[in-house]
Amino acid sequence: MNFKKLCVLVLALALVIPAGFVAAGTLDDVKAKGYISVGVNESLFGFSKPDEKGEWRGLDVDTARAISVAVFGVPDKLKFVPLTAKTRFTALQSGEIDVLTRNCTQTLTRETALGLNFAHVNYYDGQGFLIPKKLGVKSAKELDGATVCVLPGTTTELNVADYFRSHGMKMKPVVIESTPELAKAFFAGRCDVLTSDASQLASTRSVAPNPGEYTILPEIISKEPLAPAVRHGDDQWYDIVNFTVLALIDAEELGITSQNVDQMLNSKDPRIQRFLGASPGNGEAIGLDEKWAYNIVKQIGNYGEVFERNVGPKTPLGIERGLNALWTNGGLMYSPPFK
Amino acid sequence: METVTQHSKAAIWYDPRKRSIIYQVVILLLVGLLGYYLVSNTTANLKRQSIATGFGFLQKEASFEIGESLISYSAADRYARALVVGFLNTLLVSFIGIILTVILGVFMGIARLSTNWLVSRLAAIYIEVFQDIPILLQLFFWYAFFYEMLPSPRQAMNPLGGVFLCNRGLVFAVPEFHPAHLYMGLAFLAGCLGVYFLRRWARKRQARTGLTFPVFSVSAAMLVLLPLLAWVAGGMPTAMSVPELKGFNFQGGLNVSPEFSALLLGLVLYTAAFVAEAVRAGIQSVSKGQREAAMSIGLRPNRVLQLVILPQALRVIIPPLTSQMLNLTKNSSLAVAIGYPDFVSVAGTTINQTGQAIEGVAMIMLVYLFFSLSTSAIMNWYNKKIALVER
Numbered sequence: 001m002n003f004k005k006l007c008v009l010v011l012a013l014a015l016v017i018p019a020g021f022v023a024a025g026t027l028d029d030v031k032a033k034g035y036i037s038v039g040v041n042e043s044l045f046g047f048s049k050p051d052e053k054g055e056w057r058g059l060d061v062d063t064a065r066a067i068s069v070a071v072f073g074v075p076d077k078l079k080f081v082p083l084t085a086k087t088r089f090t091a092l093q094s095g096e097i098d099v100l101t102r103n104c105t106q107t108l109t110r111e112t113a114l115g116l117n118f119a120h121v122n123y124y125d126g127q128g129f130l131i132p133k134k135l136g137v138k139s140a141k142e143l144d145g146a147t148v149c150v151l152p153g154t155t156t157e158l159n160v161a162d163y164f165r166s167h168g169m170k171m172k173p174v175v176i177e178s179t180p181e182l183a184k185a186f187f188a189g190r191c192d193v194l195t196s197d198a199s200q201l202a203s204t205r206s207v208a209p210n211p212g213e214y215t216i217l218p219e220i221i222s223k224e225p226l227a228p229a230v231r232h233g234d235d236q237w238y239d240i241v242n243f244t245v246l247a248l249i250d251a252e253e254l255g256i257t258s259q260n261v262d263q264m265l266n267s268k269d270p271r272i273q274r275f276l277g278a279s280p281g282n283g284e285a286i287g288l289d290e291k292w293a294y295n296i297v298k299q300i301g302n303y304g305e306v307f308e309r310n311v312g313p314k315t316p317l318g319i320e321r322g323l324n325a326l327w328t329n330g331g332l333m334y335s336p337p338f339k
Numbered sequence: 340m341e342t343v344t345q346h347s348k349a350a351i352w353y354d355p356r357k358r359s360i361i362y363q364v365v366i367l368l369l370v371g372l373l374g375y376y377l378v379s380n381t382t383a384n385l386k387r388q389s390i391a392t393g394f395g396f397l398q399k400e401a402s403f404e405i406g407e408s409l410i411s412y413s414a415a416d417r418y419a420r421a422l423v424v425g426f427l428n429t430l431l432v433s434f435i436g437i438i439l440t441v442i443l444g445v446f447m448g449i450a451r452l453s454t455n456w457l458v459s460r461l462a463a464i465y466i467e468v469f470q471d472i473p474i475l476l477q478l479f480f481w482y483a484f485f486y487e488m489l490p491s492p493r494q495a496m497n498p499l500g501g502v503f504l505c506n507r508g509l510v511f512a513v514p515e516f517h518p519a520h521l522y523m524g525l526a527f528l529a530g531c532l533g534v535y536f537l538r539r540w541a542r543k544r545q546a547r548t549g550l551t552f553p554v555f556s557v558s559a560a561m562l563v564l565l566p567l568l569a570w571v572a573g574g575m576p577t578a579m580s581v582p583e584l585k586g587f588n589f590q591g592g593l594n595v596s597p598e599f600s601a602l603l604l605g606l607v608l609y610t611a612a613f614v615a616e617a618v619r620a621g622i623q624s625v626s627k628g629q630r631e632a633a634m635s636i637g638l639r640p641n642r643v644l645q646l647v648i649l650p651q652a653l654r655v656i657i658p659p660l661t662s663q664m665l666n667l668t669k670n671s672s673l674a675v676a677i678g679y680p681d682f683v684s685v686a687g688t689t690i691n692q693t694g695q696a697i698e699g700v701a702m703i704m705l706v707y708l709f710f711s712l713s714t715s716a717i718m719n720w721y722n723k724k725i726a727l728v729e730r
Binding site (some may be wrong): 145 | 387391402403404405406413414473479482483486487491506507527558585587588590598675676677679681687690691692693694
């Protein structure tokens with residue numbers, strides 16, 4: 001039961017961590033134990049979910065793999081810890097995991113009162129509504145009096161209440177802890193509408209008995225910048241996680257893919273030479289191997305490849321790049337220069 | 340003489356009384372130190388990671404909705420009120436659950452001992468099946484049963500006038516609120532008090548004169564007639580709030596949600612199976628001679644049960660019954676799995692929105708401790724009352 005786990009984590013926070021724990025760098029800790037503990041969603045198709053062979057797959061999982069490549073040069077030095085929305089921050093605070101890549105929305109409270117640092121956003125999302133077509137609803141403004149299925153422990157509970165309040169509408173939430181159980185109740189008609197991040201709705205719809213019977217309403221009612229998070233108090237580790245995400249984005253911007261990365265080593269472009277470590281400096285500055293960014297692109301790909309592979313139009317989720325396109329293509333993905 | 344003084348001045352660790360005091364002081368110190376270590380270490384850890392602490396968040400706006408509530412609640416209310424809503428929801432399901440469990444458990448326990456082969460077999464099957472399946476599975480089963488089997492609100496079943504059954508729950512008409520209802524409630528309470536005094540008077544009279552008094556029928560009449568009189572005196576209000584399908588769902592009337600029904604049904608069926616076994620054990624603990632002796636002085640079977648068997652059986656039944664009541668209350672926290680907004684569910688949302696896990700978990704523990712201790716206190720008082728008085 002999740003509550004038990006929460007209690008254990010709280011106790012861990014109280015008991016296990018001796019004072020001064022964070023002073024030792026997470027990078028050294030991780031190298032000493034030989035793997036990175038990474039908190040992921042237990043089951044979110046396209047973001048993190050084990051496939052038929054038990055291999056973890058998804059956009060968040062690939063972000064974690066990129067961190068493993070940056071630190072160890074190989075993508076599989078990871079221990080995946082599946083977490084619910086409720087236990088995820090406590091797990092990070094208590095030191096059970098080193099980094100959280102679990103479709104978490106970056107907010108002020110989480111950055112401050114919860115003591116977390118969010119790296120660069122790896123997916124720009126927004127909350128929407130999934131509804132059966134047969135109800136004939138065309139807009140979220142027609143939802144007055146609806147019963148709404150919501151996952152607990154997320155910003156979605158608050159967003160949906162805000163949205164209904166600001167439009168003078170009434171709602172009745174049904175809050176169920178586990179994502180699959182909630183989806184089952186929704187498909188059986190317990191609720192009129194399911195609300196969550198739009199990417200998650202696409203993911204839920206793809207596992208519906210008849211995906212064609214459901215539609216996502218046009219309104220996006222919130223901003224959900226999803227980003228990996230680390231604990232306060234370890235700037236070097238934060239830099240590594242942050243620039244790993246940025247390396248994925250910058251590689252796409254520079255036109256480097258997992259296919260052409262070896263040719264690119266001979267590129268005359270000084271930006272590419274610096275990025276791939278052909279002209280050294282970046283690796284030493286961040287405390288990693290000079291080839292760290294080269295390794296990431298070689299083994300994981302650039303952000304565009306990661307996106308297309310996991311959630312893009314060719315996958316069952318069929319999500320367009322939209323906000324997640326490069327800034328040069330009208331999206332929000334923008335990386336500072338690697339120099 | 341010298342030996343005597345030596346004896347009385349023996350080192351204190353040879354004196355069992357003083358030694359036990361020392362042990363207790365040492366253990367108390369250790370526990371105190373451990374507590375201090377836990378608290379100070381936690382505070383230091385939280386401070387170092389700049390995580391906020393304290394209960395100030397209770398006064399902030401909760402900004403989330405709750406599915407069902409006994410008191411008026413909206414997202415604009417404070418966290419404190421949201422938690423009270425959760426507390427009352429837990430109280431509601433536990434209270435109704437305990438009452439139904441005791442009734443069903445006693446009934447099944449007696450049925451298990453029935454001389455009728457079919458009745459006792461059926462009771463045995465019920466007990467074995469429900470005792471042996473984990474409660475969480477049973478809850479999932481009942482919840483899925485409600486939302487999979489029942490139709491949507493637009494095709495709701497309408498078995499009686501003003502009663503609708505659909506996957507949003509059981510909706511039925513209730514009287515519109517009227518001051519007379521308050522007087523009826525008061526009249527009912529007065530009736531209860533009257534019954535109590537009537538029973539005392541009847542018992543004393545029987546002890547004095549040997550005459551019995553029809554306590555049951557007079558009590559029942561009092562409990563029904565007094566509220567009825569209040570209703571007539573209050574102007575006989577008959578306005579009803581009748582549920583009507585408006586938009587997505589029924590408006591008006593009273594709605595018993597599938598989450599509440601599934602949780603209540605699951606908890607009652609599961610716990611009553613254990614209570615039935617306790618009741619059976621209690622009745623079987625009364626020796627056969629007691630029953631035969633009672634029969635031989637000409638008591639009718641139900642009087643035998645009431646006057647001879649039950650008073651002795653209860654002493655055996657009450658302690659395990661108390662622990663089953665506590666189990667039911669604690670198991671009600673499984674509500675989060677099927678979406679009933681109990682205290683754990685509301686506190687969970689609060690923890691996630693405010694990030695104050697330690698305060699939240701502490702409150703959850705305190706609330707369950709409060710429920711458990713008050714149940715134990717009431718049951719221990721009752722247990723003492725029915726305990727064998729040795730003269």
